[in-house]
Amino acid sequence: MNSVLITDAVVLTVDAQNTVHDGGWVAIREGRIAGVGPRETCPAHSDFDEVIALPGHIVMPGLVNAHTHSAMVLFRGRSEGQSLLTMEGWYNSIREPELSLLAEDIAPAVSLSCAEMLLSGTTTFCDQYFFAAEIAQAAGASGIRAVVAYGIVQLGDAERGDAELANAAAFIEQQRSADGRIIPWFGPHAPYVDNSEDLLQAEVAMAVKYGVGMHLHMAAGPEDNAETMARYGLTATQALSRDGFFAGRVHAAHCLDLSDEDIAIFAAAPAASVAYCATAGLRSGRAGACPAVKLKAAGVTVALGTDNVAANNAYDMIAEMRVAGLVASHREGVAQPISSAELVRMATIEGARALGLDHEIGSLEIGKAADIIAVDMRGPGYSETPDYETVLVYSGSGRDVAHVWVAGERLVADRVLLKRDYGDIRSAYSATYRTFWDRVEHNKKVA
Secondary structure, three states: OOEEEEEEEEEEOOOOOOOOOEEEEEEEEEEEEEEOOOHOOOOOOHHHHHHHOOEEEEEEEEEEEEOOOOOHHHHHHOOOOOOOOOOOHHHHHHHHHOOOOHHHHHHHHHHHHHHHHHHHOOOEEEEEEEHHHHHHHHHHHOOOOOEEEEEEEEOOOOOHHHHHHHHHHHHHHOOOOOOOEEEEEEEEOOOOEEEHHHHHHHHHHHHHHHHOEEEEOOOOOOOHHHHHHHOOOOOOHHHHOOOOHHOOEEEEOOOOOOHHHHHHHHHHHEEEEEEEEEHHHHHHHOOOOOHHHHHHHOOEEEEEEEOOOOOOOHHHOOHHHHHOOOOOOOHOOOOOOOHHHHHHHHHHHHHHHHOOOOOOOOOOOOOOOOOEEEEEOOOOOOOOOOOOHHHHHHHOOHHEEEEEEEEEEEEEOOEEEEEOOHHHHHHHHHHHHHHHHHHHHHHHHHH
16 A cells, blocks of 8 residues: 655644644655654655645544445435424335335445445445345445444334344354445334334343444434333433443443433443534434434533434535534524534544444544545635634545545545446446335235
């Protein structure tokens, strides 16, 4: 692997001190960060195979999309007027056509999602869905880094739950990426609503056995707490805590309806985190909003996610930072209760921490994997500033991402995907999209 020296950029390290080097440099050797610093400490260009000068660019850690369902790009634009954070809206607009999905639909869809993520600066994503093996294979082929949680939906069918648990265990046993970029987890879809108490307890035992995390939706729809309050007089978070769910690594998406007692459970857990999906929450029409400020004040790791692109319509994590900041301001009634610098951390190092990867990615520090992006600040919306994070969050766009490296491998150069032609990816996806929705319509007619 070539050694690379990136120079003349604004370097946001996102280290513990949020160090910024204006006119700084980053060195890459053997896929890892070999050095980072201000202009005056830049090493000799002759010591590197490639030197890339990036004046007018922000160079920073790759973005971490902490919650999505990459295959669901097939449903983009298909859920208008439906709240995907309610059982009714999800079942009517998503679940029924999902029954027509075939394994061969997955790779073209996931390939397009990975391309969109890479082109907008995401270098790691956390996925939860069916067809986990196909998702892992397609994500691996793209070069992106991913945590892939085997999605388990039981919906009252005990036999189905047992079979899915066995399949999830087999997926974790079999799925090992040679370069460590694809990491398998468990993914119970929604506690108690579509996973029974017995199944949830079995999933916890399996996660402990394999030493993997669990990624689920929590306090996302009104049914979550209603179901557990009716059964046990507890919120969903409290019921899960009672069942030992918080003993291991738990990464919970949405969390719109958390009480102070629920937040305390997250704070006391050894490795619990929240994926704050602000855009999806707004589009759902739900009155609640993730109490990100309270969670952070309690010491809980809060990352950012887009959710699926039926709920969001985009994988743009720079836009997601902006919406997350605006929703927090509105919810708390305070101007910028989460600073721009902290929003950048939530989209990078905090996302890495939520996935148990902060030792490896999330900041530009010596020894970490070289997951790096460069954002072009030379276009409209950018100008001279003492505060690069604010300009990035509130003026920037994922479309400004010009260069992307994952583990030192350059995957995007000058806004062009390098590993596979984007036109080919889009063409394969378009054919799959037409075939899939024709199948959905056919199955409706014969049902």
